[in-house]
Amino acid sequence: MYYIFAPVLLDTPHEHQKTILMKNMEEAVPGGELYKPEHHKCIAGWYSDLKYHNRTYKRLVAALDMFFVRFPDHPSSKLRVGTSPARYKDCSAIETLHHFRSLMGIPVQQVADWVWHEEANCEAQALLAPKNETEVAHSYAPYFSFFKLGGDTSMSTVDLNASFELFAHTVGTVLGSTRSKNARMPEIAERTAIESGLIVGAIKAVNRQQQALANQELGDLEEKDDIVIAFIQKEAQNFPTNMNSEEWEKIVRDKDTLRKFALLGKRLAKRITDVRSGTIGAEVKNVAGLSLESALRELMKLL
Structure with missing residues (x-):
């Protein structure tokens, strides 16, 4: 067999x-x-x-x-x-959606709440449509291609979800996901999705270290991130300890706080190593050295 x-x-x-x-x-x-x-x-x-x-x-x-x-x-x-x-053959967008959900530690129905980029959010909303059965535990949808259930759909074409792919894998790259770092850079995508993803990735990095610090002594942390811990010790007096998007949105509505997370995301992205040409990881590292003004404007539209 x-x-x-x-x-x-x-x-x-x-x-x-x-x-x-x-x-x-x-x-x-x-x-x-x-x-x-x-x-x-x-x-x-x-x-x-x-x-x-x-x-x-x-x-x-x-x-x-x-x-x-x-x-x-x-x-x-x-x-x-x-x-x-x-499983997920020719359904890369749905696979990315579940990868993003796993990285963020949230249920699938909350994915769109964390996609803080206008075009990427629209694409995520389309992927979450009931017909795609993203919330069905044992759906046929991941086997759409092998079962020959129909022709191409929005979930089977990367270019129809380019901004969401870019946003989600930017978050993954910031969080250290090799899969996200090596994902192919979409030819058609809003580049501001990277800058927005840097901020959301920074928020999750802070949340992850907060949870680790709450459960262990600092010296016993297995995956201690000195950059993030220093940020928490300096800035995190009133930060949420959960991943409730509404609570975090209230925090980053303050432009000064939003800028601090943007800068943290840039710092985390700049330390990425072993990036390959033509990948999202390479583009994220490049964008991390550019101005964040466009990303901040984009985020303020949604928050």
Whole structure:
């Protein structure tokens, strides 16, 4: 069964990624001789034929993955080493939405409350529409592509959600998410989404350190961020300790406080390392060195 689903995972044009995937698969399936590098082309060719000529195969992959997501403790759940790419295939915007929700530590229905950028917020609202079932725990929506449930939709096209993608991954980049840092830079997006994302990322960074400080002694913090802790000790007398967007909006309506968070976001972004050309991480680091005036104007429209 592992060999049957291996081709799905290896459907990538990047050879270095295939090598990494092969290694991960061999760890999950000891002795998987078929996964040796010399068999890459054979497996990739097999899958190419299947995906273009056999829809039933892709639907089987999606159905199995959906089952294993529902029952993660099933004895055969290791098969997800091959079926997992079926989830969120061609649904990158929905995947980004859930990634953003996880980073912020908020329920999905509160995502739009934290998208403090006009165009990105409109895109987020569209993604949260009931038809996309973002709040349904075991929806078919993440398997839209593999089940062939229809043509392209707003959730399957990055360019239709470019500003939200940019905003969400800017927040993720500030918070240290490798996935966000390496996300492809959308060609069509409002660049002010980066500046707004820097501020929201800074707010979450402060909240995360506040929670850690509340639960541990300063010297025992496993992920101590000296920059953020210094900011908290100097500025956080009246900051909320939760992620209630309305409470935080009241705080940053003060332009001086808003500017302080903007500067904190810039400091956190400037320390990003190992950025790749053409990624959101690279653009965020570049924008961190520019003026924040446009971002401040954008935010004041929403708050």
